[in-house]
Amino acid sequence: MRYLIWLFVASLILMPVASYAAEDTYGYPIPGSYEATILGTPTELTPEFPLNIPVRQLVLDVIPGRKRPPIFFYDEGLRCTFAYQKQKAPLVFLIAGAGAGDRASKLMTMMKAFYQAGFHVIILPSPSHANFIISASQSRIPGDLTEDAADLYLAMETAWKQVAGGIEVSSFNMCGYSLGATQAAFVAKLDEERKVFNFRKVLMINPSVNLYSSSMRIEELLKGIPGGPKKQGIFFNKMLSKFSEFYRYGNFVAINDDFLYSIYTERLFSREETAGLIGLTFRINLAGMIFASDVMTNSGYVVPKNRVLSATDSLSDYFLVSSHLSFFDYFNEYLFPYFQSQRPGLTKQAYIDSLSLRNIEEYLKSSDKFGVMTNANDFIVTGAELTYLQQLFGERTKIYPRGGHLGNLEYKDNLAYMVAFFKQ
DSSP: OHHHHHHHHHHHTHHHHHHHHTTOOOOOOOOOHHHHHHHOOOGGGSOOOOSOOOEEEEEEOSSTTOOOOGGGTTOOSEEEEEEOOSSOEEEEEEEOOTTOOTTOHHHHHHHHHHHHTTOEEEEEOOTTSHHHHHHTOSSSOOOOHHHHHHHHHHHHHHHHHHHGGGOOEEEEEEEEETHHHHHHHHHHHHHHHHOSSOOSEEEEESOOSBHHHHHHHHHHGGGGSTTOGGGHHHHHHHHHHHOGGGTTTSGGGGOOTHHHHHHHHTTOSOGGGHHHHHHHHHHHHHHHHHHHHHHHHTOOSSSOTTOOOOTTOOOHHHHHHHHTOOHHHHIIIIIHHHHHHHSTTOOHHHHHHHTBGGGGHHHHHHOSSEEEEEETTOTTSOHHHHHHHHHHHGGGEEEESOOTTTTTTTSHHHHHHHHHHHHO
């Protein structure tokens, strides 16, 4: 199915492919940033991997005694995926992108590539994923890079303690994509202080330079919907009829990387609306994050304060309310007020500045363990931010000419570069 959809889109953009191919030798075929983001990599351009990989799911008790509301009855601990070698080998922690769990398809591909290259792998869900908010977030309010990094670090320590007796490790490494890439930089800085892992290499794939700016840039994509954001209701109604199984009884908090592709294949949107589709999917993932955080904190932001939702309660109304909240709303009404209450005197601009690689620039400059892999047409960063990454990381910055946001992550050349970075 994915191959047929790719052929359809490729036929629509054949001329741009041909003209671009004459300018470079990079073989990823989709030039459009939004199309690449949605369609990913054609199957025939991905590597072959071993069929049988020793994998098991870890369920971690990261915060002993953590109480879970009845609506989250199914959550028994932080879920991480663990692939292991029989012999001594380096270990790489993989950090998911925004809204992704530990079994997201991109992470599975990365895991296979690392395993085939001789690495142990532990995959962690994003701190913005409901499972992480419920089971591993101290504040239960995701979005602060410093606190999310501390939560990730504790999760890594917990995972390592659980598997340490069964494997031998020669070095520790870390790799994240999108939001997970930016968080990886903050986790590495924390490790410089705590020295539990002493990470040898850290690769950041398609990172944000500033979390706030990138999120607002994605929100801007909603303007691709005819009539702008105010017309979102029409599109939500289409999705309600096609994808009700995702959120009928709470599953909407677990939408994964494939949701965007699923909507596209259902032909609910035209090619001209692809930017709006990406923005809308960001909103849906944001809705799951907001709902999980609100229920865990009993903040009364979406669900009335002190209302106890049962396992059989329908969440459709809460989904509709949550999905109409923008990142701007979340930041101004929920995230910033909380951290301002924790840090008296904190201004909004100072907080926005803290959500940036520039906030730890001196550390990043001083360490040669970091590398960046990104794309020239990634819409979550500006041209100036790409230049900044090049200046910050120098020759350790790999910028591909196309691929959108993570669209080429599973392309064979990208995966080969990713593995080679850690082999150096």
